[in-house]
Amino acid sequence: MDRLDAMRLFTRIVELGSFTAAADDLNLPRATVTHTIKRLEARLGAQLLQRTTRRVRTSREGEAYYSHCVRLLADVDAVETDFLQAAEQPRGRLRVDLPTQMARLWLIPALPAFFARYPLLELDIGTGDHFVDLLREGVDCVLRVGSLPDSGLVGRRVGTLDQVTAASANYVRKHGMPRTLADLQNGHFAVNWASPTTHRTEPLEFMVGRKRREVMLPGRVTVSGVEAYRGCCEAGLGIAQFPRYRVADALNKGQLKEILPTTPPPTLPVTVLYPPHRQMPARLRVFVDWLVEVIGKQL
Template identity: 45%
Template sequence: MNKLQAMEVFVQVVDAGGFTRAADNMQLPKATVSTLIQSLEATLSVKLLHRTTRQVSVTADGAAYYERCLRILSDVREAEESLSRTRLSPSGRLRVDAPTGLASDVLIPALPDFFTRYPDIQLELGCSDRTIDLIEEGVDCAVRGGVLGDSNLIARRVGILQFVTCATPDYLDRYGRPVHPDELMRHRCVNYFSSRTGKLFDWDFSRDGHRIQVALPGHIAVNDTNAYIAAGLAGLGILQMPNFMMEPMLKDGRFEQLLDDWSTDPLPVHVVYPQNRHLSAKVRVFVEWVAELFSNHPGMRLPKAAPPTRPTPFEVAI
């Protein structure tokens, strides 16, 4: 039995909460994962996991061993990377999750530069507007927009998003152009709801120290960026979206900006990763690359003074 491999498998099983998901995350047969755990328990003469047909949980001995394994594996990786850092670039599979709009409009177009710098990294980029559990799904890090509420994650703030309110010319011809946020109550608006809670997100506006936050009427609500924009293009209502996504469509006339003398609260953007994980070289370089990318993006760079953030979590309409 390879003791280090067995320890890595054990940590993955505990983190994932089961053998099947751990096997998928490590790209190993489930039978191999099960055999390694059994061999590890036999070698240690202790039961590390409680197994039922529905779930796997860690025993008291297993919990203590898990913490030791984390420290040992972290030390091993650090030792390996310290020897290879000067002669090898980071390598291996890197699993990242990002919101759909941010991935398609900002991250993916810039990836040729990333792969030029780090050709030995194999990137798996999950794209959705759903907030995932990084540990359960075996994801190394994620780009997230909004106020963070998960204390189990380490977060680095890498950018902000500014928002624009807009509608199609066809919609404005039919329903008129609002000149004050209060007038939106008489309009149709496309709403966005949380995939996690089902809650509709309020809209906010500020001008000259006066702030308005409202829940707006609408005939449709969605929880996906592409669907949100499609609803707007279909003339179903007014949208509030990040500038970087709407700018091309504002320039070509598909949308027109509204209430441009009012501002909206910026949305912070972070890269997050589990705090009980050693920050590997491939994760480190990806985080640094994202931070650099956003710092050079006119619609996302952080200002010198930290801006206000939305008062409620926003699970990401970006």
């Protein structure tokens, strides 16, 4: 293994906190990983990593060496990117994480055209709405819906999603159709949503003109997964709010009924997030541009 590859291996161990995880991520035998780090430490004459039973941590020398490696590898990637961009042939593998239903309905059906345009690219796709630590998990970019915490990542707005307040047809027959926000306080229930990150129960939100109104309703069930949230709503357990595209099929079939359409929930931003680069790799740049293109056609 040459010096650059050894540096890449070292940085992945630091970022993942594990020899085994780095070996799996880079598809290397564990013995090769251990041997390479021993040779690296011997060549530098310093212990770079401190091993415990649970985690691998950097020594003071290792932390300094990691910072130098990150800068050097970024420069090497930037040089290679210049040549690849000049040749207009982005290549390599990208690890991305996408919202499950958006991936299934919009993005995956468009992938054949993407691969026809960029035949030298490969994608490793994860789906979900959970928090992803891009550096620790080796993910190149994530697509997320909704407000985002300050994470130090670069964000590019893709668009906004309209939302809808809905309840099942059976719920409306049993509890009636609310006509105003005040009606919600008279015998209505919500499928309560608990944030997977903060674990706080979120209120229903409505736009009255340009003002945002929050309404907290009692609920018999609280969930933190998008499929369970929709399932509970369809089962008649309460009122819920969704991006419209997620429930368009059920609304068209009459399984769900739209509630208070004149005071809809606020729109949701759609953002692609990726680590800061001095120069974005060509493979990541064209994928982000493609996301903007595909999602823009749906909004």
